[in-house]
Each structure stands twice: as C-alpha cells, then as structure tokens.
Amino acid sequence: MLGQLTLLWLTASTVATGRDALPFISDDFPRAQAEARARHLPVFVEVWAPW
C-alpha cells in the first residue's frame, strides 16, 4: 500500500519536553496494565518502529 507508512516524526536543549517527562513504560504491557488497574487510569499506548 503506497505511502501507508509515510508517517512523521523544539529547540533549546535545556527545555524539558513532554517525552522527557511523560513517564513512558517501554515494551511491557503487563506492567502498564497492572499499574493502570491499581491507579484506575486508562493506558495510552504508542506503537512505533525504528525504521
């Protein structure tokens, strides 16, 4: 499928960014699920690829 993966990815390095500070759990759905159940929160999931 043409272009389906044509997909896209601030400047002072001293400025904290959301990604620096949003507490992302990496590659561990069971841990995220357990934490979300305990805190009564929904899970936000970002699926990404290195390519």
Added chain:
Amino acid sequence: MRVTLSDPTLLRQAGRFVWLELNYDNEGNQAFLARHGVAWTPAILVLDPSDERVTASRMGGMSLSELKGFLEEGDRGFRSKEKGQVAAALSRGNAESGAGRFAEAADAYREAVRLAEPRSPQRAHATDALVSTLQVKREWQTCAETATAEAPALPRGSSFGRIVHVGLGCANVGEDARWAVAARKTLEPLAVEATGIDGLSRDDRFQLYEKLMIAAQLRNAPDENAKWGKRWLDDIDHVVPSSDDERSGLDVARVDAVLLLDEPALALPALEASERAMPQNYTASARLARVAEAANHHDLALAACERGLRHVDGPIGRTGLLLTKASALQGKGELSRAKETAQLALQAATSIPNAHNRSNAQRRASDFIAKLETK
C-alpha cells in the same frame, strides 16, 4: 508522532494515563499487536486496563490539537459516561477496531455516520473513522465512494483532510476502474482544497501531496505531478528538524516525494547530510542506499548499505539493506555476489516477527533471486 508527544504542554496530562510505548519490531510485543490488529505504525490506542477494551484508536500521526482531542476521547470512553447514540456507536467502533474486528468496527462507524447530523463535526469524525477502517479492510471502492459521498458537505477541518486523502488513496488503488475515475473526479479538487486547511497535521498534508501526485500520474498529467512533488519537497525543506526522530520522518517523506517525481538524485545531498548527522542510525544509511540505487549510483548505494549493516539491529532493516545491496551489485554486473546477498536477505527475512511483513520480505527476496536466475 514522537515529536508531537514531546510537546511540553502534554506534561499536564501525565497523571491522567499510564503511558506505554511498544516497539513494533520487538518480538515480546507481537501478541499485543496481533490482539489489537495493529498492522502499521504509528498506531495510538487508549484502552481500559481491566478488559483491554479500546476507547480510542488512531492509525497514523496527529497534530498536537488532534492528540489532545484524542486523549479526551480515550479518557471519556474509559469512564463510560457517554450518553449520545453517535458517541456510543463511535465508542463501539473504537472497541471493535482496537480488537482487530474491522468488519464490526465498520458497521459501528457506519451507524455513527447515519446517526450524526449532516455537516456536523461528529459526522466528519465518524466518516474519518469509517473510511480509515475500510482502507484497512482493503475495501477500496467502498472507501472511495464513502469519501466521495460524504466529504463535499463536511466542515473543513483535520477530519475532512484525512477523509479526502484516505478516499483519494483508495481511488488511486482502483487505477482506471470506472468507480475509481469517478471518485477521483470529486476527491482531487477536495484534496487540493484540503492542502490549504490550517491546523492540518504535517503527516496529513504530506499524505495529500502524495495522493495528488499518484492521481496526477494516473491521468497522465506530469506537470501536475511535478507541481505537487516540488511543493512537497519545498515544505520538507522549510522544516528545521529538532531531533533525530523528526529528521528521519522528514527523510521518509523526502524519499517518497523524489521517487514519485522520478528524480531520486534530488534527495541525495539531504540524505547524505542526515547520515552524517546520525552516524549510528542504520535507517539513515538505508534511505540513502535506496535512493542512490534508484538514481543508479551503485557504488554510493553499496557503501551506504555496508555502513547501515554495521549498525542494523533487526531483521526488517537487515533484509531491506541486503536487498538494496543485492540490487546495487546487480547494477554493477556482479551477478553471483548479488545472488548470494539476496539469499542472505531471504534468510534474514525468516526472523521477521510479524507474519505479514515476513511474507512480503520473503516474497521480495525470492522474486529478486528468481529474476537473477533467468538472466
């Protein structure tokens, strides 16, 4: 998408969700991806941890304002306080889509479209979800015809832009079929209009350029193809990337643009600069190699492949680099080394975790070897 997620204003949302990032290539994530029907990236989901019910889902990038709306939708769905029939149908569609049941998701989104007021933002949102699901189901004609029927009356916003580029993409797949030509007649002018919408995400704008280029090629309009290609490249060149992720994303678009323009050499200086800026990033070498090979610069392609192969860390990347290397060797007339390299690519492809990607990569490698053997 990763750039959007880096926006500091999102910090206010930190305590509303548990945040999880999943690498599509990681073998340990495959069961989750299969369970939720995730077939490409970026894919964003919000789900209820008690039963994995998806309360919001999006395949593709989002602007910051779209992401904030998406987070509201996901949180609302989680708290299950929505009363409206349209919202309930949308929520059901999201849950079905998130579980990989796309036929049921399309039925629910269709009901949401039917229930929503004509010309309303809700109708645009429901149509956006419906055409995207039809695209996933590869129902090209229904996708194109739904976009054609709904888009003209919808409010001009980001949903409109997506409906138009998804619908036009589906029509492009239909090539010269009568339904496809008829759909393009309506959708092409709307896509041109959509390129002028404020607040459209960069990804959606680039998708519009791409679909307009393909549509122009299908009606043998090289000047139109060139016009959109140059505008796309101009937009890319006006962005100063602030991170490696953003630089990579822009280069992915640059490659698509120059290949559709059939002028691959145009991207070589920028791709060489990106490789120098990201020396450990194999994807930068892979993009340079692919475009150099398309421009018949076989030695440049081979050297970039070798650099990429020193840093590659997964079977998808390895397979792609080996196939480009095989093609460059073939271009130099080194047929037996080309065949050996393609066989290594075939071997690497067997380790790709996702069955669909594995099968595609194996077919590409096998086809390459078969063609070499007939020479």
